[in-house]
Amino acid sequence: MNACWTIEFLNRLSTDITVAQSEAASTTIWQIESRHWQRFAELASQCQVRWVAGWAEHLDARFLVNACFENAGVYIVLRTAISCATPELPSQATVYPAANRSERHTQDMFGIHFIGHPDKRRWTRHQAWDKHSYPLRKDFPVHGKPQDITPPDMDYPFIKSHGAGVYEIPVGPVHAGIIEPGHFRFQAVGELILNLEERLGYVHKGIEKIAEGRAPEALARLAGRVSGDTTVGHCWAACRAMEQAAGIEIPVRASLLRGILAERERIANHLGDIGALCNDVAFVFAQMQFTRLREGWLRGNASYFGHRLLMDRIIPGGVACDVSDSACSLIKQEIVQLRAELSELVPALDLNSSLEDRFYTAGLLSTEIAAAFGTLGYVGRASGQNFDVRRDAAYPPYTQVRVRVPVEAQGDIASRFWVRYKEINASLHLIEDFIDLLAAGDIRAEWQTPQADSESLGIVEGWRGEITAYIRFGSDNKIARYYPRDPSILNWPALEKLVLNNIVPDFPVCNKSLNGSYSGNDL
Amino acid sequence: MLRLFSKILKTGVITERCKTPKNDELEQLGIEIKRRIDKKFSGSIAIREVDAGSCNGCELEIHALNNPYYDIERFGIHFVASPRHADVLLVTGPVSRHMQTALLRTYEATPNPKWVVAVGDCAVCGGEFGVSYASCGAVSNVIPVDVTIPGCPPTPLALMKGLLGLIKA
Numbered sequence A: 001m002n003a004c005w006t007i008e009f010l011n012r013l014s015t016d017i018t019v020a021q022s023e024a025a026s027t028t029i030w031q032i033e034s035r036h037w038q039r040f041a042e043l044a045s046q047c048q049v050r051w052v053a054g055w056a057e058h059l060d061a062r063f064l065v066n067a068c069f070e071n072a073g074v075y076i077v078l079r080t081a082i083s084c085a086t087p088e089l090p091s092q093a094t095v096y097p098a099a100n101r102s103e104r105h106t107q108d109m110f111g112i113h114f115i116g117h118p119d120k121r122r123w124t125r126h127q128a129w130d131k132h133s134y135p136l137r138k139d140f141p142v143h144g145k146p147q148d149i150t151p152p153d154m155d156y157p158f159i160k161s162h163g164a165g166v167y168e169i170p171v172g173p174v175h176a177g178i179i180e181p182g183h184f185r186f187q188a189v190g191e192l193i194l195n196l197e198e199r200l201g202y203v204h205k206g207i208e209k210i211a212e213g214r215a216p217e218a219l220a221r222l223a224g225r226v227s228g229d230t231t232v233g234h235c236w237a238a239c240r241a242m243e244q245a246a247g248i249e250i251p252v253r254a255s256l257l258r259g260i261l262a263e264r265e266r267i268a269n270h271l272g273d274i275g276a277l278c279n280d281v282a283f284v285f286a287q288m289q290f291t292r293l294r295e296g297w298l299r300g301n302a303s304y305f306g307h308r309l310l311m312d313r314i315i316p317g318g319v320a321c322d323v324s325d326s327a328c329s330l331i332k333q334e335i336v337q338l339r340a341e342l343s344e345l346v347p348a349l350d351l352n353s354s355l356e357d358r359f360y361t362a363g364l365l366s367t368e369i370a371a372a373f374g375t376l377g378y379v380g381r382a383s384g385q386n387f388d389v390r391r392d393a394a395y396p397p398y399t400q401v402r403v404r405v406p407v408e409a410q411g412d413i414a415s416r417f418w419v420r421y422k423e424i425n426a427s428l429h430l431i432e433d434f435i436d437l438l439a440a441g442d443i444r445a446e447w448q449t450p451q452a453d454s455e456s457l458g459i460v461e462g463w464r465g466e467i468t469a470y471i472r473f474g475s476d477n478k479i480a481r482y483y484p485r486d487p488s489i490l491n492w493p494a495l496e497k498l499v500l501n502n503i504v505p506d507f508p509v510c511n512k513s514l515n516g517s518y519s520g521n522d523l
Numbered sequence B: 001m002l003r004l005f006s007k008i009l010k011t012g013v014i015t016e017r018c019k020t021p022k023n024d025e026l027e028q029l030g031i032e033i034k035r036r037i038d039k040k041f042s043g044s045i046a047i048r049e050v051d052a053g054s055c056n057g058c059e060l061e062i063h064a065l066n067n068p069y070y071d072i073e074r075f076g077i078h079f080v081a082s083p084r085h086a087d088v089l090l091v092t093g094p095v096s097r098h099m100q101t102a103l104l105r106t107y108e109a110t111p112n113p114k115w116v117v118a119v120g121d122c123a124v125c126g127g128e129f130g131v132s133y134a135s136c137g138a139v140s141n142v143i144p145v146d147v148t149i150p151g152c153p154p155t156p157l158a159l160m161k162g163l164l165g166l167i168k169a
């Protein structure tokens, strides 16, 4: 299918399903009747349309249920309205496994029932609110009715296995390292992993609820804390959505600076994780070398942009900080140095037999499974998913440059490792290109209060992959709904698949090679 | 193998020392920490890090304490895998309600005497998340806190300073 897949697809639908089309601030919305919800998914999946994100909204006496789809870089938001009196509609998770946890999240947060959903269990809800309360309904107070001590979530019905020699290993929520909390339940025979079940939601902080009523700047700050390692990515997606909704065009210089920030964030994370991957297979030399490079890079962030992790550098309408010409030439020198370091280090890694032993063929994720789960970013691209928002649905400043997207088909830890290394090189080029394109100019457009009810979807490529942020404004410049979809939400389920038939001691390196965000998933 | 050795030799020791001009605070701080640790803890403290609901930004900076620039272990401060081996709990994040019991249990599992350090604005005062149906806010709302290290996230230097504060207390 080509870029006008939507036209062809609408023709195909016309016999079964009536679609009411509308355009809202760079977002195409297709409204259908709720009874066709699943049928639409069936037809879409037959046409290789990708399921991107799902979320709901509570408006007066009805719920709007949304699902975003993409093909060839063209996105649409599918929408249906259901009444609060009978909050149910057919599930899309039967067709798209990617929609599974998202629908369970909507079920827990809104009390919307997805008919025929293959998994009836709760997901985001543990014990902080009861089964008949739904935090994202408008009549649920932001403080809720918490108990003094929220009890642990003891009776979650994990999948059980039986048979001689099968045993279970429960891990978490508090893990042994300096890492976010989550629970993993393994079933194993000997050292072999038969099944892994993830139980997340431990760091659910009510981000969607506390976003309501915020002013744009405050929402941007919150977005920058959806997942600290992706502060630039989430902040950019949310600001893009807000700017589109308000009809604001940001200055060219601001978009180039955003590009530099986002690529710096990508490089910092890749450097850190490449070291950590080596550490997980006890190759401490590389860990030390890469944490050294990462530290140097973060110090660069602090000196050029004023924050090591680049938090709050992106603000509604533009960016909060400018860079001088002399800083630009320092950044260019830094890039030359980093390349020289990598050209020394990487051959040493490539020739190392213990890395080869542990990385090749371990943690295999097939192209088919990656596609079925809508796996994103370097995890998807290491399993043949040739997609990158920066190239395929380009937005400024990526519209002005050529974005190189490394893709591999092997799908093992080694592939993910090498894709990330190649992405560092591609990002270094991009930063150089952006610096060359910088011309004097404003770094912030004046904010204009958007009309009440204006909405938009902001989409950017974060370092983990595609990030979408849905925003609806209420009156008086206040946020009525914010839903950020971190790539981890789609990547976590892939971990359950790629560890199968690996040995338990390889779990940490398998996990690290995917590196999902717990915070970005749990919201 | 030769490549590795030559890179190691070429990199040299980059851990920051007092001779480094301007960035000297680090070494002073470290020596100060070491002196106090020696006195109170016979030369070492064991830290168990607990993410009780953070955005993961604080974890990134705590990790940095182990990189060769800071190399916090040289001062006898090391991270351990179990609260049962720990003298200090380093807690980040607003405490999410879903982590409340886990944090309480971790606290109980840590032998006395023990100290709790709340790391980052969220842990200190609730930060951007505050108290809600999903969040208990500051760590002190859940367990007693001895030292607070503000910042979003605190830099590795601020973390070292904060640990010094603990040992002084």
Ligand code: SF4
Binding pocket: A225, A228, B053, B054, B055, B056, B057, B058, B092, B093, B094, B119, B120, B121, B122, B123, B127, B128, B151, B152, B153, B154
């Ligand atoms: S203090 Fe800042 S970096 Fe730390 S958990 Fe809170 S928001 Fe994240």
